[in-house]
Amino acid sequence: MGIFEDDSEPSFERWLAERLDGLAPGIRSETERWTRVLRDGSPRSLPRREGTVWLYLNWVRPALLEWSNRYDHLREVTRDDVLTYIKTLHGHRRHDQLVALRSLFIWAKRNGLIFRNPASRIRAGQYEYAVLQPLVPEQVDRSVAAATTPATRLILALAAVHAARVATLMLDDVDLGNRRLTVAGHVRPIDDLTLQLLLDWLEHRRSRWPNTANLHLLINNQTANATSWASNHWISAAMRGQDATLERLRVDRQLEEAMVKGPDPLHLAEVFGLDEKTAMRYADSARALLEQAAEQQSP
Known part of the structure; x- marks a missing residue:
């Protein structure tokens, strides 16, 4: 009827206010603008996934809290400040926080908030990734048992069979x-199991929300009345606490492809739409696992 006014505060706004608490006013306002550009995009950048936005702000927050004790704006942060801070970090923490700080300062420089980028030409360094390990059947079975609704069963299959991130999948x-499914711009054939689960979910979706205008494949009580996608928190809820989470199921599927078809990063990139570095990581892990299996079988 057009008379409902939703005045509830979005969870993102609550989380953002909490994460920005404690920062100097000038640094807070600049960081808030950067965070919103990450989430919403701009004429010069595409929007990031909400999970990526959370990670980036969480990574820069410790440094910003430290600098807020003596500075009021990002333009006061020097290269020595950045170098002194990252000397206290190692491995993944050093790499991740420096990447996020670079993103913040590049945005600030581009928008005229700072005179020079204090994080430029500071090497993030490289670290060795551990060999990815496949899931064991018992771990997958427990996740299958936890998927008890049409939505969760379909979500599980899309992750385990197609290595798909389902939040942004559309009905089209x-x-x-x-019998085709388009995932990240790549067309994949639909197997019998996924087909049946898709039919079950679409029938449930039609009967539960017959008048929804939301064109996303996965919807819930909240998003059925809007046009946005379902949150990753809702999508992963059933698998939370399991060894075979949705992310591990996706990794396991891509690793299986590399072991069955051969550790060819070009093949993995073509099938799953992976970037070059990610495809090479899966290929390297598959090669190491195949070599290990061969050594164990040799007399």
């Missing part, structure tokens, strides 16, 4: 007539 990405 599913072609039931030709």
Whole structure:
């Protein structure tokens, strides 16, 4: 009827206010603008996934809290300040926090908030990734048992069979007539199991929300009345606490492809739409696992 006014505060706003608490006013306002550009995008940048935005702000927060004790604005932060801070970090923490700080200062320089980028030409360094390990059947079975609704069963299958991130999948990405599924711009055939779970979910979706205007494949009580995608928190809820989480199921599927078809990063990039570095990491892990298996079988 057009008379409902939703005045509830979005969870992102509550989280953002909490994360910015304690920063100097000038640094707080600049960091808030950067965070919103990460989430919403701008004419010069694409929006990031909400999970990525959370990580970036969490990574820069410790440094910003420290600098807020003596500075009021980002333009006061010097290269020596950045070098002194990152000397206290090692491994993943050093790499991740420096990447996030670079993003913040590049944005600030581009928008005229600072005169020079204090994080430029500071090497993040490289670290060795551990060999990815496949899931064991018992771990997958427990996750299968935890998926008890049409939505969670479909989410599980899309992750385990197609290595798909389902939040942004649209109804148009599913072609039931030709049994095709488009994931991240790549068309994949729909197997019998996924087809049946898709049919079950679409029937449930039609009967539960027959008048929804939301064109995303996965919807819930909140998003059925809007046009946005379902949150990653809702999507991963059923698998939370399991060894075989949705992310590990996606990793396991891509690792399986590399071991069955051969550790070819070009093949993995073509099938799953992976970037070059990620595809090479899966290929390297598959190669190491295959070599280990061969050594164990040799007399």
